[in-house]
Amino acid sequence: MSTKIITPVDEFADCLPQEYKELVARGPYREPRSVEDLGTFKEIIEEHPHCAGCGVSLGIRLLAAALPSPEDTLIVGTPGCSFFGLVQTALNYSNTAFGNQNAVAAGLKRMLQIRFPHVHKDVVVVAGDGGIADIGLDLTLHSWFRQEKITTIMLDNEVYANTGGQESGMSRQGRVLNMAPQGKRFPKIPVFEMAKVSGCVYGVRVTVASPRKVGRAVRNAILVAREFGPTYVQIFTPCPTNMKFSPNQTLKVAKEAEKDHYTYEEFLSTEVATYLAQL
Amino acid sequence: MYAAAKIELEKCIGCKLCILSCPEPNVLLYLPETKQVSVNQQRCKGCGLCVVICPKDALSVSSI
Numbered sequence: 594m595s596t597k598i599i600t601p602v603d604e605f606a607d608c609l610p611q612e613y614k615e616l617v618a619r620g621p622y623r624e625p626r627s628v629e630d631l632g633t634f635k636e637i638i639e640e641h642p643h644c645a646g647c648g649v650s651l652g653i654r655l656l657a658a659a660l661p662s663p664e665d666t667l668i669v670g671t672p673g674c675s676f677f678g679l680v681q682t683a684l685n686y687s688n689t690a691f692g693n694q695n696a697v698a699a700g701l702k703r704m705l706q707i708r709f710p711h712v713h714k715d716v717v718v719v720a721g722d723g724g725i726a727d728i729g730l731d732l733t734l735h736s737w738f739r740q741e742k743i744t745t746i747m748l749d750n751e752v753y754a755n756t757g758g759q760e761s762g763m764s765r766q767g768r769v770l771n772m773a774p775q776g777k778r779f780p781k782i783p784v785f786e787m788a789k790v791s792g793c794v795y796g797v798r799v800t801v802a803s804p805r806k807v808g809r810a811v812r813n814a815i816l817v818a819r820e821f822g823p824t825y826v827q828i829f830t831p832c833p834t835n836m837k838f839s840p841n842q843t844l845k846v847a848k849e850a851e852k853d854h855y856t857y858e859e860f861l862s863t864e865v866a867t868y869l870a871q872l
Numbered sequence: 873m874y875a876a877a878k879i880e881l882e883k884c885i886g887c888k889l890c891i892l893s894c895p896e897p898n899v900l901l902y903l904p905e906t907k908q909v910s911v912n913q914q915r916c917k918g919c920g921l922c923v924v925i926c927p928k929d930a931l932s933v934s935s936i
Contacts, residue, residue, distance in 0.1 A: 632891035632902035632909070643895065646919030651895035804892040833919075841920030844893055 596622050596664075612639060616683055621663055628658050628808030637663055641678035646840025648830030648847065649721070651801045652748045653678040656719065656828070659808035660684075661815055666715045667705070669698040671729065673721035674755045674832075675748045692729030694718045695736035698743045713819045718745045722763035723753050726782045730762075737791040740822040744814045747784065747825075750832040758835040765854065770835060785858065788825040795821070795865050798858045800829035802847035806857060816872065817865050829855045875918030876936045877911050883930035884908045890922035890931060 600617055601609055612635075619635040626634055631654075638657050643650035653675065660666050667685040670676040671694040679686055689697045698716045705714040718725075725733050725747045733745060751768065753759040758771030762782040769776045788796045795817040797810035807828055814824035831846040833839065838846060851857065861869070877899075886907040891900045899915045900922065902908075913936055923931045 628892065632888060632900055633904065636897040638897040640897070640915060645895075645917040646921055647895050651893070651921075654895060654897055655892075839920075841924045843895075843919075844921055844925060 599664075620683070621658070625661065626658060627812070628655055628804055631655075631658050637683040638678055639681040639683070641681055643674065643677055644832075644834045644840070646833045646843045647674075648801050648832060648843045649674045649748050649750055649754075650678050651843070652807070652828045652830040653719070655801065655804050655807045656746060656811045656826075657682060657684075659811040660715070660717075661812055662713070662715065665712060666717060666815075667698075667701060669694045669701065669716065669718050671720045671724035672755070673723055673753075674750065675719055675721045675724075679719060692724055692727075693732060694720050694724055694729055695741075695743070695745060696732040699736045699739065699741040702741060702743050715815050715819065716743045717815060718743060720745075720747065721754075722747060722749045722751060722761050726762045726784050730782075730784075734787065734791050737788065737793050737823045737825075740792055742818050742820075742822055744811075744818045744824045744826070746811065746814070747827045748830045749827055750830050750835075751781075752832055752835045754832045754835045781854075785825070785827050789860055793823050793825045793860075795824040795861045796826070796859070798827045798829075798855065800847040800851045800855050800857075801831075802844050802851055803857065810859075813869055817861075817868065820868060821862075821865055874936050875933050876913040876916035877918065877920075877922055877931050877933050878913070879909060879911050880930050880932075881906075881908055883928045885928055885930075887927065889925050889927065893921045893925045895919065895921065 615635045669687050670679050698718045702716040751764045760773040760777045764777045766780045767776045785798045799806045810826050814826050818824045894900050918933045920933045
């Protein structure tokens with residue numbers, strides 16, 4: 594995309610909101626930015642209604658900063674906590690019916706490949722654990738089986754946080770939640786392991802306590818999806834509101850999970866490894 | 873009453889750990905001239921994640 598599209602003509606420059614002007618002047622569009630550069634440029638995420646200390650919003654912020662080319666990226670989301678922040682980003686965003694995100698993304702990717710054959714238009718699914726692991730599991734798996742060239746990013750807060758704390762398939766066994774008073778009775782759905790055997794060419798499991806790893810994973814996943822096939826990133830984003838811890842403990846909880854059930858893990862084929870080494 | 877983070881510039885060493893831990897966009901800004909961090913208090917929700925992660929105790933959360 595040419596930055597001409599977002600630069601206002603002189604006559605209208607005064608009418609635009611301050612945020613837009615900053616985005617044109619200091620946005621991430623002209624030169625590639627990464628997670629390390631956060632704080633030095635105007636982020637494409639705007640003020641959002643997430644709770645204080647929300648892990649999901651930290652995950653969204655990190656992944657938005659890590660996009661290789663935000664101007665050519667289309668994010669597809671689904672209802673849940675994740676879309677509160679995403680609808681206010683300065684990039685193309687499409688919301689879908691609950692669980693349909695990977696099917697919609699696959700269609701959009703095919704259409705964009707026909708319309709812009711010489712440009713890489715990245716289609717990235719960003720959804721919560723409910724959208725990917727529970728209600729949209731069939732469509733997610735089928736998009737991987739079909740080798741669609743899209744990136745799927747799960748912001749896993751292990752609960753339906755938006756609707757008051759019901760247990761999700763990704764909640765841990767025994768977890769007591771607002772609307773699961775006896776604790777969850779079956780184990781966490783192994784979506785990451787399913788991605789390995791369902792055709793994903795690159796996958797990473799990471800937590801928000803390692804921001805640089807999140808940035809690297811998202812960037813690699815999108816670059817690999819351009820050339821090879823489906824990629825998957827699973828980010829642990831703890832929820833202080835429903836897991837009942839203080840908002841300033843989010844990173845501590847994520848750090849502890851990193852040592853326990855959310856260890857950093859990456860899988861990739863040899864040709865993908867060779868491709869990433871060349872970059 | 874609103875709570876927001878406050879920074880003591882004498883203690884800030886510009887390690888940028890707080891910027892990577894903040895869930896709010898465009899709140900903590902890095903000033904390359906002074907190699908320090910500034911806080912946009914109007915947008916801060918006062919969660920305190922930056923306070924916990926700061927190795928020099930330069931940040932604190934208080935009412936504004």
